[in-house]
Amino acid sequence: MPALPQTVFLFDVDNTLLDNDAIRADLASHLAAEFGQLPADRYWAILEDLRIELGYVDYLGALQRYRLDALNDPQLLLMSAFLIDYPFADRLYPGALEALAHARKWGPTVILSDGDVVFQPRKVQRSGLWHVVEGRVLIYIHKELMLDDLQRCHPAAHYVMVDDKLRILTAMKKVLGERLTTVFVRQGHYAFEADVVNALPPADLTIDAIADITRLDLGALHAAAST
Numbered sequence: 001m002p003a004l005p006q007t008v009f010l011f012d013v014d015n016t017l018l019d020n021d022a023i024r025a026d027l028a029s030h031l032a033a034e035f036g037q038l039p040a041d042r043y044w045a046i047l048e049d050l051r052i053e054l055g056y057v058d059y060l061g062a063l064q065r066y067r068l069d070a071l072n073d074p075q076l077l078l079m080s081a082f083l084i085d086y087p088f089a090d091r092l093y094p095g096a097l098e099a100l101a102h103a104r105k106w107g108p109t110v111i112l113s114d115g116d117v118v119f120q121p122r123k124v125q126r127s128g129l130w131h132v133v134e135g136r137v138l139i140y141i142h143k144e145l146m147l148d149d150l151q152r153c154h155p156a157a158h159y160v161m162v163d164d165k166l167r168i169l170t171a172m173k174k175v176l177g178e179r180l181t182t183v184f185v186r187q188g189h190y191a192f193e194a195d196v197v198n199a200l201p202p203a204d205l206t207i208d209a210i211a212d213i214t215r216l217d218l219g220a221l222h223a224a225a226s227t
Helices: 020-035 037-054 059-067 075-084 096-104 119-126 147-153 166-179 210-215 218-224
Strands: 007-011 109-114 137-140 158-163 180-185 205-207
Touching: 007 096, 007 218, 020 037, 020 075, 037 059, 059 075, 075 119, 096 109, 096 210, 109 119, 119 137, 137 147, 147 166, 158 166, 166 180, 180 210, 180 218, 205 210, 205 218
Parallel strands: 007 109, 007 158, 109 137, 158 180, 180 205
Antiparallel strands: none
16 A cells, blocks of 8 residues: 655645635626626625625626526626636746645645635636646535545645635644644735634744745644644
8 A cells, every 4th residue: 555645735726826816806807897887796796695605605606696687698608708718827826836846845735625516626727736736636615624535535644734714724723733734825815804813823834925835844844733
């Protein structure tokens, strides 16, 4: 049997490796320009309702629900094309690929993301991330609740989780304890929600950008888990 990896590196996607806030801004501009502000506002309201209902952002699901209000609008087909064909590779953060390559020197890199079963995999594929992590991609609804499945799929003595959501890192740390090093990357709007961040314990390590991963060494990552 193959030896158990000493360390597996887990990377979130949205606002960790990929600038999802910029993607959302592009979509907002597209919707307002092509469909008008009122239809665009209706779409965003549906999207937020779905996020609360499902626990993740479902862009295509919101489009399906919006369709109920506009069954005969042929522009809906163009809206879906914008989402599916978006050039996600252009929105990778500077240093994202270098961060993955740096971590890969010490152990397998795994994409660990929340999202739907169609659009989120498409995003990971078209950004090139699927290829970079050699197909090691896990997409859940609430990944912090799926740690048993994570460990079954990618067993390891130690894990490093890199994420822009301190809430997720805190929940995972409660389960895995010193077997997990949490790395909070301060990118995207979630990372600057002061009421959330200030209410939670700090991550084991905090970095300003994903490129900062390349400045960390394995010993420091392991040591941080028990401090």
